[in-house]
Amino acid sequence: MFREHRTEHELVRYIKRLESRDISLTTSMISLGSCTMKLNPTAAMIPISFPGFAQIHPFAPPQQTEGYRQLIGRLERWLAEITGFAACSLQPNAGSQGEYAGLLTIRAFHRSRGQEQRDACLIPASAHGTNPASAVLAGMKVVAVACDEGGNIDVADLRAKAQSHAARLAALMVTYPSTHGVFEEAIQEICGVIHEHGGQVYVDGANMNALVGLCRPADLGGDVCHLNLHKTFGIPHGGGGPGVGPICVAAHLAPFLPGHPVVATGGSRATGAVAAAPFGSPGVLPICYAYIALLGSSGLELASKTAILNANYVAERLHPHFPVLYRGARCRVAHECIVDLRALSKATGVENDDVAKRLMDYGFHAPTMSFPVPGTLMVEPTESESLAELDRFCEALISIRQEMREIEEGRFPADNNVLKGAPHTAQCVTADRWDRPYSREQAAYPTPWTRAHKFWPHVGRVDNVHGDRNLCCTWPAAAGPPAAFPLA
Numbered sequence: 082m083f084r085e086h087r088t089e090h091e092l093v094r095y096i097k098r099l100e101s102r103d104i105s106l107t108t109s110m111i112s113l114g115s116c117t118m119k120l121n122p123t124a125a126m127i128p129i130s131f132p133g134f135a136q137i138h139p140f141a142p143p144q145q146t147e148g149y150r151q152l153i154g155r156l157e158r159w160l161a162e163i164t165g166f167a168a169c170s171l172q173p174n175a176g177s178q179g180e181y182a183g184l185l186t187i188r189a190f191h192r193s194r195g196q197e198q199r200d201a202c203l204i205p206a207s208a209h210g211t212n213p214a215s216a217v218l219a220g221m222k223v224v225a226v227a228c229d230e231g232g233n234i235d236v237a238d239l240r241a242k243a244q245s246h247a248a249r250l251a252a253l254m255v256t257y258p259s260t261h262g263v264f265e266e267a268i269q270e271i272c273g274v275i276h277e278h279g280g281q282v283y284v285d286g287a288n289m290n291a292l293v294g295l296c297r298p299a300d301l302g303g304d305v306c307h308l309n310l311h312k313t314f315g316i317p318h319g320g321g322g323p324g325v326g327p328i329c330v331a332a333h334l335a336p337f338l339p340g341h342p343v344v345a346t347g348g349s350r351a352t353g354a355v356a357a358a359p360f361g362s363p364g365v366l367p368i369c370y371a372y373i374a375l376l377g378s379s380g381l382e383l384a385s386k387t388a389i390l391n392a393n394y395v396a397e398r399l400h401p402h403f404p405v406l407y408r409g410a411r412c413r414v415a416h417e418c419i420v421d422l423r424a425l426s427k428a429t430g431v432e433n434d435d436v437a438k439r440l441m442d443y444g445f446h447a448p449t450m451s452f453p454v455p456g457t458l459m460v461e462p463t464e465s466e467s468l469a470e471l472d473r474f475c476e477a478l479i480s481i482r483q484e485m486r487e488i489e490e491g492r493f494p495a496d497n498n499v500l501k502g503a504p505h506t507a508q509c510v511t512a513d514r515w516d517r518p519y520s521r522e523q524a525a526y527p528t529p530w531t532r533a534h535k536f537w538p539h540v541g542r543v544d545n546v547h548g549d550r551n552l553c554c555t556w557p558a559a560a561g562p563p564a565a566f567p568l569a
């Protein structure tokens with residue numbers, strides 16, 4: 082690429098070409114649930130390019146980093162206040178790394194009390210995959226806790242497991258609101274059960290977008306939680322940029338916060354470093370600092386309330402067309418909702434893959450697929466989207482439901498229809514030959530807004546499973562022919 086693009090014009094065109102193949106927030110809302118793809122305010126992001134922030138080495142002498150340390154210190158205090166905890170470490174570079182660091186502080190705490198044997202970690206079946214992975218990395222043994230038919234933690238099963246592992250119980254990892262997008266009403270009781278049996282409660286704070294300013298993980302009964310600054314606090318993610326997954330801990334765990342061999346940080350009896358740099362990725366912290374400072378406490382609270390309101394709006398609009406899988410006791414969701422396609426898939430043969438691909442024709446990125454429930458879509462609108470955009474997204478899904486109905490009614494074959502044929506590239510709909518049972522217009526311009534601004538998917542349907550199993554490495558022609566390494 083560098084050999085081919087020798088002028089600024091060529092490089093700009095190359096970058097623009099790549100960008101045009103990406104369906105991003107510059108086109109439409111990204112509804113990925115559990116990922117919190119919220120606004121990354123430009124005003125908060127510009128400062129990270131200032132030389133004072135951008136050109137400091139992580140091991141610069143302390144007299145050169147006074148400003149940075151002030152920013153880090155303030156941010157730690159704000160995050161501790163938001164979560165209700167006593168202390169904070171900004172060292173972990175991702176939520177998953179925060180989980181690992183948090184579990185290490187729990188292990189160190191147990192060890193400090195002569196309870197080395199506590200190594201069992203209870204994790205609900207609905208948990209994010211990083212939870213069991215972190216527990217194993219931290220040297221713990223995972224004990225799965227069942228969920229009931231409402232998607233909530235099965236408290237009886239939790240009690241039984243806590244009891245039978247009481248002598249070895251180290252921790253519970255719990256996400257609140259749950260990965261099912263529901264405020265579980267038993268959360269305080271759940272934390273109480275773990276404490277009764279000598280365990281610590283790790284709160285997975287990835288869903289803090291529904292909590293900030295409204296309630297605090299410490300008040301729920303947690304001992305430690307991580308935050309995903311790249312989800313809840315305005316740092317961009319999903320493009321491979323650095324994440325930040327700080328942990329906040331109660332006073333009894335503060336002495337064990339991660340230290341660093343070169344720069345003094347962490348607790349008085351610090352565990353080892355979990356990242357190479359003492360403060361993780363401080364280069365992106367000014368975004369989070371500006372986000373909190375600009376919103377203030379009332380703004381943060383309003384953001385959480387709006388995120389919850391938007392999710393409930395989407396759930397209500399979609400429910401007559403697609404069942405929403407889990408809701409709380411008052412029939413409300415938290416900040417995201419799971420759209421259940423499974424019954425429709427059975428009736429029509431249309432899978433959630435097909436809906437996800439078809440959304441591209443409508444100009445939308447797919448929601449989260451098959452997490453946490455296989456065969457479903459999880460939608461998180463966040464506080465950042467306008468009512469008009471939420472409506473446009475819901476109307477796309479409702480229109481897709483209509484397309485499914487036409488298959489149900491036998492107007493199109495189950496294996497050859499506008500959903501199975503999606504996404505449709507410009508090349509495919511303008512080709513001289515067209516032998517599909519639906520019209521080209523229906524394929525490419527299913528709604529009025531696609532006429533005003535059309536996003537053209539660059540590649541048609543691919544075989545996902547084949548692609549996942551057959552990693553293909555290609556070299557420029559000069560270096561020899563491309564080679565493929567099937568992984569399976």
Ligand SMILES: *Cc1c(COP(=O)(O)O)cnc(C)c1O
Pocket residue numbers: 115116175176177178209211212256260285287288309324326
């Ligand atoms: C995103 C997420 C994580 C992991 O966070 P990363 O920053 O991606 O490592 C953990 N738990 C839940 C519920 C999440 O949504």
